[in-house]
Amino acid sequence: MQIILISDRLGKARTLSVSPxxxxxxxxxxxxxxxxxxxxxxxxSLRFALEFRVPAMQQLLADxxxxxxxxxxxxxxxxxxxxxxxxxEMQAQLMRLDALGERLSALTGVLPQEFRFSETPxxxxxxxxxxxxxxxxxxxxxxxxAAVSRDVENRNDxxxxxxxxxxxxxxxxxxxxxxxxxxxxxxxxxFGMRIDPITGQHAMHEGIDFIADTGTPVVAAAGxxxxxAGFHPQYGYMIDLDHGNDLVTRYAHLSKMxxxxxxxxxxxxxxxxxxxxxxxxxxxxxFEVRFKGAAQNPARFLLAAKPLKSPRARAEVARxx
Numbered sequence: 001m002q003i004i005l006i007s008d009r010l011g012k013a014r015t016l017s018v019s020p021x022x023x024x025x026x027x028x029x030x031x032x033x034x035x036x037x038x039x040x041x042x043x044x045s046l047r048f049a050l051e052f053r054v055p056a057m058q059q060l061l062a063d064x065x066x067x068x069x070x071x072x073x074x075x076x077x078x079x080x081x082x083x084x085x086x087x088x089e090m091q092a093q094l095m096r097l098d099a100l101g102e103r104l105s106a107l108t109g110v111l112p113q114e115f116r117f118s119e120t121p122x123x124x125x126x127x128x129x130x131x132x133x134x135x136x137x138x139x140x141x142x143x144x145x146a147a148v149s150r151d152v153e154n155r156n157d158x159x160x161x162x163x164x165x166x167x168x169x170x171x172x173x174x175x176x177x178x179x180x181x182x183x184x185x186x187x188x189x190x191f192g193m194r195i196d197p198i199t200g201q202h203a204m205h206e207g208i209d210f211i212a213d214t215g216t217p218v219v220a221a222a223g224x225x226x227x228x229a230g231f232h233p234q235y236g237y238m239i240d241l242d243h244g245n246d247l248v249t250r251y252a253h254l255s256k257m258x259x260x261x262x263x264x265x266x267x268x269x270x271x272x273x274x275x276x277x278x279x280x281x282x283x284x285x286x287f288e289v290r291f292k293g294a295a296q297n298p299a300r301f302l303l304a305a306k307p308l309k310s311p312r313a314r315a316e317v318a319r320x321x
Contacts, residue, residue, distance in 0.1 A: 079138055086145050093152045100159050104166065175243045177221035177301045179268055181251060182285045184212035191297040197281050206295035207250065207288035214255050214283045216274040221249050221287070221301070223267045226259050235286065236278020239271055249298075250288035253280045 189197075189209040196203040224243040232238045235252035239259065242248050255275025265271055276283045289298045 076138075079142070083142065083145060086149055090145075090149050090152055093149075093156055097152070097156055097159065100156070100163060104159065104163055175222050175224065175245070175247070177243065177247070177249045177289055177298070178303075179219065179221045180302060181221045181249075181287050182210045182212050182216055182218050182274060184210040184216060184274075184285070191295075191299065198279065207252075207286050208298050210274075210285040210287060212274040212283065212285055214273070214275050216285075217270045218251055218254065218272040218274060218285055219268050219270050220265045221267070221289075224249070224265055226261050226263045226265060226271075229257050229259055229261050232278060234279040236280060237272070237275060238278075241265060241271075246292040248290045250286075250290065252286035252288070253278050253284060255283075 189205055191205060191208050193202060194205045195201070220241055222241070222243050224241040226239060227242040227248060228238065228240040230238065232252070235250070237254035237257055238250060238252045239254065239257060240248055240250050251272055253275055254272040254277060256273040257271070258273070259265060259271045274283055274285050280286075287298055289296045289301055
């Protein structure tokens, strides 16, 4: 770029050559000078307004401070709202844990006080003299709350899995024939080889006999479904209960049946009455336990029943185990 200067006094023209770089730096210097002058003027006017308390400037500063304060308040409120939501979720989780604890205490027999998660445990101790206490920042507090929330969720999942296992065990226990089917002794004939009372031959006895009068109530030794309820040439009036997992109990020589095939029977429900039907020499209940069709010693299951009445019964159970 060239600049031509013409002077009347000298009577001739002079030419100056200006490079683009020099032009760029000159423009930059001009802009910086203008910015510095504007900043200085703004600072001087602001200082003048502060010293002489110009109302317009005072109002402008007050509005600016109010906007900054409102932004800070909104930011803090947003964080508090987020923490309140997280706190509400944790409180709901603790309520679920309390309910879960009550169910677990019922399943396990543990004192309910051990499962009251919503109660704050006793804590304390002196502050360490070597490490001064420090206040938590808002981000640190958010991190701690989130970590505790994750821990509560993990413990809830673990306790739920434990409850499922305990519930399954309780259900399986209720499906095992451990309840005495009749309130009577079983000392007439035990499980195993014996002298047949009718033929006098040495034969296998696949159940145990409870001596009881005709009409004595017979109850289900475990919950199940009535597989058979009818008359059998040898067992007389007979009921078979299917307890699942290929486990079946049989109640024979009945005088009266109080259920029918396909009915769902709960543990301890009265299903029949003692009798003398079929191949029998007198009133009694013949009780069998079969697994996959094979006869099992019922005494092994009745060990968990209420205390047995006769020494012979207790000896039979002990021998079975």
